[in-house]
Amino acid sequence: xxxxxxxxxLVAVLSAPAAVDAALGNAVREVLVARTxxxxxxxxxxxxxxxxxxxxxxxxxxxxxCVRSRPAEVLRLGRLAGAGxxxxxxxxxxxxxxVVDGTVAILARDRAGEDVAMVGLxxxxxxxxxxxDRLWLVGKPLTSAxxxxxxxRELLALLSAGYTDESAAARLGVSVRTVRRMMSTxxxxxGARSRFQAGLRAADRGILMPLR
Numbered sequence: 001x002x003x004x005x006x007x008x009x010l011v012a013v014l015s016a017p018a019a020v021d022a023a024l025g026n027a028v029r030e031v032l033v034a035r036t037x038x039x040x041x042x043x044x045x046x047x048x049x050x051x052x053x054x055x056x057x058x059x060x061x062x063x064x065x066c067v068r069s070r071p072a073e074v075l076r077l078g079r080l081a082g083a084g085x086x087x088x089x090x091x092x093x094x095x096x097x098x099v100v101d102g103t104v105a106i107l108a109r110d111r112a113g114e115d116v117a118m119v120g121l122x123x124x125x126x127x128x129x130x131x132x133d134r135l136w137l138v139g140k141p142l143t144s145a146x147x148x149x150x151x152x153r154e155l156l157a158l159l160s161a162g163y164t165d166e167s168a169a170a171r172l173g174v175s176v177r178t179v180r181r182m183m184s185t186x187x188x189x190x191g192a193r194s195r196f197q198a199g200l201r202a203a204d205r206g207i208l209m210p211l212r
Contacts, residue, residue, distance in 0.1 A: 017046065020106060023118060024048040024098070030058040032099040032132050036092075037064065045080065059085040062135055064093050068142075074188045077142055082191025082201070088139030097128055152186050153202075153209045155179060160199040161211055 024031065025048050035044045044061055045053075053059060061080070067073045068089060081087055096108040105119045105128045119125060151172065158168040169179045183195060192198035202208040 019118075020098075020116060021046060021048040023100060023104060023106060024052065027052050027057050027100045029101045030060070031101070032060050032062075032097075032129065034062040034093050034095065034097050034132060034135075035064070036094070036096050037066070044077075045085070050083070053083045053085060056084075060132075060136060061085050061087045062093055062132060062139060063087065063089050063142075065089045065091050065140070074142075074185075078188040079191035079193075081142060081189075087142040088136060089142060090135050090139045093135070094131070097132075099125065099129055099132065102129060150209075152182055153207060155182055156186055156199060156202050157209050157211050159183070159195060160202075160208060 024046065031049065031052060033044055033049070044063060045059070049059065063077075067077065077087055098106040100106070103120065103122075103125060105125045107117050107119065107128075108115075155168060155172060158171060159165075163171065165176050165179045165183075169176045172179070174182075183198075187193070187195065187198045190198045190201045192201055199208065
């Protein structure tokens with residue numbers, strides 16, 4: 001770790017990933033995450049972030065609207081939401097930044113994200129949080145399991161009751177291809193890796209409607 005001569009206690013240039021993970025490991029209340037582009041193969045969060053989620057640390061994740069058009073990312077983000085993260089999207093995110101407990105901001109110093117700056121200056125951190133909160137208020141929540149439409153919930157109930165894709169399609173009056181596309185969307189929203197897991201998660205959350 002190296003520090004600047006002007007403000008050695010306030011700004012530090014860190015070598016990712018170990019130093020960043022160490023900073024994240026101190027989180028106890030809330031972590032804010034903003035990403036300017038796609039989430040990449042590993043998603044928008046680091047390994048330490050997932051550990052924080054398991055410990056009950058609140059996560060608010062702000063991404064660009066472009067992630068909604070990428071099925072693989074929607075699926076990955078659905079799993080993240082299932083782990084407890086709150087996710088919203090806006091047309092444009094101005095910077096890649098993570099804020100830990102409202103006291104430390106971790107900013108990418110280059111597009112590759114290989115070098116980051118950790119800022120503890122309260123004025124800077126407060127400004128970053130204020131901008132994040134303004135975007136968060138106008139951001140569109142990534143559709144969650146609770147927002148499954150009636151047709152999607154009915155399809156999930158049919159498949160959970162043992163209907164095949166073909167029989168479910170006939171019952172709903174849609175094509176088999178539509179049924180399979182709907183099911184892929186449902187799994188992404190529930191953060192499920194299989195249809196069976198999707199049914200279990202829907203039942204656990206009380207959104208599995210009874211068949212009529």
